[in-house]
Amino acid sequence: MRLALLLGTLLVAGHPASATAHQLKLFATVEAGTVTGYGFFVGGGRAANALVTAAVGEAPVVAGLPVDADGSFAFAYEGPGPLRLALDAGEGHRAETTLAAERFAPSDTGEDQACTADADGLAELIEARVEAAVARQTRPLLEALAEAEARLRFSDVMAGIGMIAGIAGAALWATARRRGSTS
Amino acid sequence: MAHIADGVLAWPVLLAGTAAAGIGVAIGLRQLDETRLARTAILAAAFFAVSLVMIPLGPSSVHLLLATLMGLTIGSAAFPAVLVGLVLQLVLAGVGGLTTLGINTLDIALPGVLVGALLRNFVARAAPGPAMLAAGLGAALAVALTTLGVALALTLSGEGLAGAAPLVGFANLPLMLVEGVVTAFAVGFLKKVRPELLAPSAALAA
Numbered sequence: 001m002r003l004a005l006l007l008g009t010l011l012v013a014g015h016p017a018s019a020t021a022h023q024l025k026l027f028a029t030v031e032a033g034t035v036t037g038y039g040f041f042v043g044g045g046r047a048a049n050a051l052v053t054a055a056v057g058e059a060p061v062v063a064g065l066p067v068d069a070d071g072s073f074a075f076a077y078e079g080p081g082p083l084r085l086a087l088d089a090g091e092g093h094r095a096e097t098t099l100a101a102e103r104f105a106p107s108d109t110g111e112d113q114a115c116t117a118d119a120d121g122l123a124e125l126i127e128a129r130v131e132a133a134v135a136r137q138t139r140p141l142l143e144a145l146a147e148a149e150a151r152l153r154f155s156d157v158m159a160g161i162g163m164i165a166g167i168a169g170a171a172l173w174a175t176a177r178r179r180g181s182t183s
Numbered sequence: 184m185a186h187i188a189d190g191v192l193a194w195p196v197l198l199a200g201t202a203a204a205g206i207g208v209a210i211g212l213r214q215l216d217e218t219r220l221a222r223t224a225i226l227a228a229a230f231f232a233v234s235l236v237m238i239p240l241g242p243s244s245v246h247l248l249l250a251t252l253m254g255l256t257i258g259s260a261a262f263p264a265v266l267v268g269l270v271l272q273l274v275l276a277g278v279g280g281l282t283t284l285g286i287n288t289l290d291i292a293l294p295g296v297l298v299g300a301l302l303r304n305f306v307a308r309a310a311p312g313p314a315m316l317a318a319g320l321g322a323a324l325a326v327a328l329t330t331l332g333v334a335l336a337l338t339l340s341g342e343g344l345a346g347a348a349p350l351v352g353f354a355n356l357p358l359m360l361v362e363g364v365v366t367a368f369a370v371g372f373l374k375k376v377r378p379e380l381l382a383p384s385a386a387l388a389a
Contacts (some may be wrong), residue, residue, distance in 0.1 A: 024188070042237055092190045157235060159272040161228045167267060168224030175217050 026087045026095035027146045030103050032075070032128075038072040039087040039176040041097055042150045046071030050089040056080065079104030186234075186272070187333065189280030193340035200286025200336065207262035207292060214259050222380065223257045227264035231271050238361075248329065250291050251322035251366050254299020255306060256380050261299070265292040286336050290294070305347035306382050311374040316383075319367030321332055323359035329354045352361045381383065 024047055028037030035054070038046030052073045054062040061083065067073045077083065080099035088094050193201075213225060220285045226249070253261035264312045272278045279287055298321040306314045373380050 088191075094191050139314060156275040157232050160268075160275050162233045163271055164224050164228045164267060168220055168227075171215070171220050174216060175220070 003104065024093040024095040025146065025150045026085060026097040027133065027143060028097050028099055029135065029142050030083075030084050031100055031139070031140055032132040033076055034074055035077045035083065035085075035099065036072065036074040037097075038067070038070075039089060040071070040147070040150075047087065047089040047093070050084065050087050050093075052087055054083055054085045056083055059132045077104075077143055184268075186279040187283045187290075187336065188236070189282050190250070191340065192278075192283060192286065192336055195281050196275055196336050197286060198337050199310045200211050200289050201285070204262065204266065204285035204288040204292075207259065207289065209295070210265055211259040211262035214257075215263070219257060219260060219384060223307050225300060226253050226261075227267045230265060235276055239314055241358035245361070247358075247362055248295075248326065249362075249366070249369075250295025250297050250329065251302075251318065251325045251362075252295075252369050253292070254295035254297070255303055255318065255321075255324070255370065256299075258299060258303075259296055260311055261292045261295050271287070290332035290336065291346075294325035298310055298322070298325045298326070302367075303381070306370060306374075307378075311371050314374055315367040315371040319363035319372035322366035323363040326359045326362050 024039055026037065026039050030036075031069065037052075039050050048067065048069060048071050050071065052062060052065040052067060052069045052075075053060070054077070055076070056066075059076055062075050065075060066085075074130060079101075081099055081104045083099040083104075084096065085099065086094065086096045087088055098162055195344055230249050230253065233249055235246065237246050250260045250261065250265070257264065266284065269284055269287055269291075273281060273284070280287055302317050306316055309317065370381065
């Protein structure tokens, strides 16, 4: 019954546009020389009003790039990696992720090479197109994976509760022992 | 809201928060005896589980804190209970941060302990109705104080509130409401089945 009441209250209070959020996660991927991504809160909602910073080692690539209204961002970056990205959504929410070096294409493959008829140029062009196509196809998978990883697992909750029971048991044992030795 | 991540706050704020939380935990641990230990563990487990469950609300999500329920039933032992809950949340779910453990413990537990100390005698003696009302309002106040603590920690660190500073209390209205209702019903339930859990402060301070 209490749950029903809670749900009822939530339905009543469910419309406000602003509410506090907690765990912020950052999703980012690279497609054909453009790094795109977004911040999302575990349990739903994109992070609007957030700033993106990106750096390779200590060298900044992007500093304080504001996200769009839907919480996504995009900037051109060809490599090299690994690219470290951080998203600051204010109010203590901060998330980081890293795009590994192998996510960036090893060579630049511009349109100017499209006209070259030699075998090397063609191979490079095909490689670039395949790279772009694979990136486009795997993006939904990567998004789903990022969300699945962020989801809280039931086993984690049970592990925590079990741990607390264990700590309490150990503390009880310690107090009983202490009392036993003094009396 | 109350799970500030690593790398956001300034070092002096982190150190001060850790020191203050340390004092609170020490006081709480001194109060723990055999009977209160089990109660504290149950509330720590409840806090751990409940504040991991994100309830989608508007564009983001909120979760309960149960700080006032802890303050009412276990007093200062809420500090170690919250600390244990936060450590496990960090280790198992990656929520919050290692350096911010102290300040997060302080922001969540202190309002609950204060409100609990303020209301304990009244809640223990009053009829279930008024006791529930007082506990609910107290829980809403504790959430507001937690928000204020978080805002203060961020402001002292020179961190922007994304233009939300004047709205901080207002933005937490849904959470205040939910926390108030849940705490009120929990207190009402305890008044009915285990009134001795809501002992007056004299019994708790002993």
